[in-house]
Amino acid sequence: MVTKNEILATLTKVMDPELGRSLTDLNMVHDIDIQDGRVSFTLALTAPGCPMREQMASTARSLLLTLPGVQQVEVKFRAMTDEERKNALGSVQPALPKLNKLNHIKQVIAVMSGKGGVGKSSVTGLLANGLAKRGYKVGVLDADITGPSIPRIFGLPPGGLRGNDNGILPAVTKTGIKVISANLLLKEEDKPIVWRGPMISSTIRQFWTDVIWGRLDTLLIDTPPGTSDAAISIMQNLPLNGAVLVTTPQELAGMVVRKAVYMLNEMHIPIIGVVENMSFFRCPDTGCTHEIFGPSHVEEIAQAANAPVFGRLPINPDVTALMDSGRMDEVNLPEMDAILDVMLAQPVSAPQK
Secondary structure, three states: OOOHHHHHHHHOOOEEOOOOEEOOOOOOEEEEEEEOOEEEEEEEEOOOOOOOHHHHHHHHHHHHOOOOOOOEEEEEEEEOOHHHHHHHHOOOOOOOOOOOOOOEEEEEEEEEOOOOOOOHHHHHHHHHHHHHHOOOOEEEEEOOOOOOOHHHHOOOOOOOOEEEOOEEEOEEOOOOOEEEOHHHHOOOOOOOOOOOHHHHHHHHHHHHHOEOOOEEEEEEEEOOOOOOHHHHHHHHHOOOOEEEEEEOOOHHHHHHHHHHHHHHHHOOOOEEEEEEOOOOEEOOOOOOEEOOOOOOOHHHHHHHHOOOEEEEOOEOHHHHHHHHOOOHHHOOOHHHHHHHHHHHOOOOOOOOO
């Protein structure tokens, strides 16, 4: 019967792709159990939801099944404790993808939520538009690979990217905002992108390394919903200075957004502020405001995030119509100006990498 030492010796051949060290060297293998040809063990991940976990598990299974008597291999996952991570990594950290030599980006801000449908893309576009109008050089990396919205709201046609020997040239909006998005790679914007997690993670990585952003004051990352592979890839592969959280008044949205708060804290990414979208509707006839989706919970979210409230954005059919027709550059919201004032007053931290 195979022994634990033989299993550990075999797993020395399985490498963590980001750290370039073996699972055993990083002390990632725990709770080995051997019963009647069945081997099980727990893989302690250096980061929660590590996008490379299935790749490592698959390689481990393939190698262990070559051992005499091993008929089945089960791999379970858990995140390392802070102490385990400290002992495993020491001073070794995952190497960030190298930025194109032509680029100089002062700060990278992720627009996140955890919840879908709260308007992350709208808020990203509004932030980019507002910053550009104030004279800042801005880029938008649309990391929502399977549900990209940024090209449409800025009126950028599909299939509009070009490149040269130095890298990929981003599309540019009427106000000079540089944009990269999966939809700009397609000939038809409504064609689906049916990719698995590793391919999505690789594309996000390439949008950082291969795009010629040039000099930017701010690169905004429009993130997909959820707290799994794509979000983890963004936090591991991009030098984030911080994140802006987007929520809506519903308590259900708040519950899911708090999941993103915990994830960002776990990954040591500072939350610089919270925006509540669809917060109210202002009647054009009377000027009275109506909380269509119920009372605001933004202060509770901000308290959980230990971050300031940047502001509350209204439901505005005129803004929606402008975005749908690709005329984001024509949007003017007094509430957005107030949000930018608060955001720009925040000190910029060093990238957390």
